[in-house]
Amino acid sequence: MFIGGDYARKFGLVQGLSLKNCASDSGNEGSVGDRIREERVRLNLSQEDLAQAGGVNRNTQGTYERGGRNPDTSYLEGVAALGVDTVYVLSGQRLLSTGLSDLEAKLVEQFRSIPDDDQRTIVRILRAMVDDAARHQK
Structure with missing residues (x-):
């Protein structure tokens, strides 16, 4: 960030x-x-x-x-x-x-262009989604 x-x-x-x-x-x-x-x-x-x-x-x-x-x-x-x-x-x-697909690179570029508060919100949303996916894989 x-x-x-x-x-x-x-x-x-x-x-x-x-x-x-x-x-x-x-x-x-x-x-x-x-x-x-x-x-x-x-x-x-x-x-x-x-x-x-x-x-x-x-x-x-x-x-x-x-x-x-x-x-x-x-x-x-x-x-x-x-x-x-x-x-x-x-x-x-x-x-x-290096190491990122075009979609991943575009997401990072867009993420970097938004305000810090919005970046923190997106990080919280992604963390919740990853935690949810991990619970369903068990």
Whole structure:
């Protein structure tokens, strides 16, 4: 779950990367800017939405998307809270691409895009369903 600005640290997603300008264009799917734009469109967000979440102005957001500058860690932590796959932005590789079906990946993506309270509700519902299924299998 996205709790505060600690997404990357909690999940160890940016270990080994420098704290400033940690993005690189070494990924497989275009530039960092292209991937930021792709994530913004995927999440149906405006440039202003990402700029505010990342603590920058809209002009800086546009500069990121055009590839004129790479974002720093504080920006990435802020936009991660909106559901941006920051590992994908940095590396060009989706975290969910290994071990999950397309349906599972879509469910995780949708789960990550909803508020924390709703995430907790879904976890409680799933836990109850799993417990119920386990009781019926005995």
